[in-house]
Amino acid sequence: MDQFNKYLDVSAEVKAALEEGKPVVALESTIISHGMPYPQNVETALQVEQIIRDNGAVPATIAIIKGRLKVGISPNEIDYLGKKGLEVAKASRRDVPILTAAKADGATTVATTMILAAMAGIKVFATGGIGGVHRGAEVTMDISADLEELGMTPVMVVCAGAKSILDLGLTLEYLETKGVPVIGYQTKTLPAFYTRDSEFHVDYRMDTPKEIAEAWTAKLELGLKGGMLVTNPIPKEYAMESSYINKCIEEAIEEAEEKGIKGKETTPFLLAKIKEITGGESLDSNIQLVFNNAKLAAQIAGEMCK
Ligand code: PSU
Ligand code: MN
Secondary structure (H helix, E strand, O other): OOOOOOOEEEOHHHHHHHHOOOOEEEEOOHHHHOOOOOOHHHHHHHHHHHHHHHOOOEEEEEEEEOOEEEEOOOHHHHHHHHHHHHHOEEEOHHHHHHHHHHOOOEEEOHHHHHHHHHHHOOOEEEOOOOOOEEOOHHHHOOEOHHHHHHHHOOOEEEEOEOOOOEOHHHHHHHHHHOOOOEEEEOOOEOOEOOEOOOOOEOOEEEOOHHHHHHHHHHHHHHOOOOOEEEEOOOOHHHOOOHHHHHHHHHHHHHHHHHHOOOHHHHHHHHHHHHHHHOOOHHHHHHHHHHHHHHHHHHHHHHHHOO
């Protein structure tokens, strides 16, 4: 751990776990403030922490609070971010120094959560979906900073694949260019968040947390920069029908285009719109897949500590 980082606050519990070599799993906070409505966002965040504990690891939910880079926030702080929702700044890499200097709050995206996790020495991170190459990026150049981060920061991200609000094919190409291995957990096809399958393939299928932990340990020990992406399909019983959800996604994208939504607003806009169009069904799926990822991440983190 970098004890010389005067901006960083690691909670006592997380610090003790890291010092004792116990498994720790990082969690992001944009999913709380911008990814789900209140109060489901707070309930989900607290349940995710419990699932990580139940699977033998210590959760570290990450956020920026009053300019402090916080690794391991309290239930009260989770509630605070969840209630403030879209009023909290969505903090990607470029926003970190500004929020820090202004002593402001920030909900950390996958990219920023990876940065702070790495500062604290956490190697495994669970979330729902990552940002990627947006559809139409050949014109808009809208490519999430999450992908750049996966190319340079040594944190494994366990997710449910990428939503088809993104161009999945281009997202995979980008990750390949950046040298990021994309692993399918017990699957060879890339999961598409709400659905277990897509028309794309992952780089490698792995069937056990141990196998994933060994590959990740090798990447770290080799000093190859960057992370690793583990894609974990949503449990069958919560998966959505693909033609239905894809139609909803098309509709959401059309509306975003009509309204001229751009930049950091795009992803939160699409998430909220899809929830609205599906009458909340997408939210249930979203919550369940996050639980599923938390469990797998805790198991991988556990294997890394053996
Ligand atoms: N995808 C989801 N849920 C989310 C996000 C993405 O299914 O909550 C959030 C994550 O925090 C991710 C961020 O890091 O959106 C990506 O935003 P952008 O596309 O603006 O980089
Ligand atoms: Mn973007």
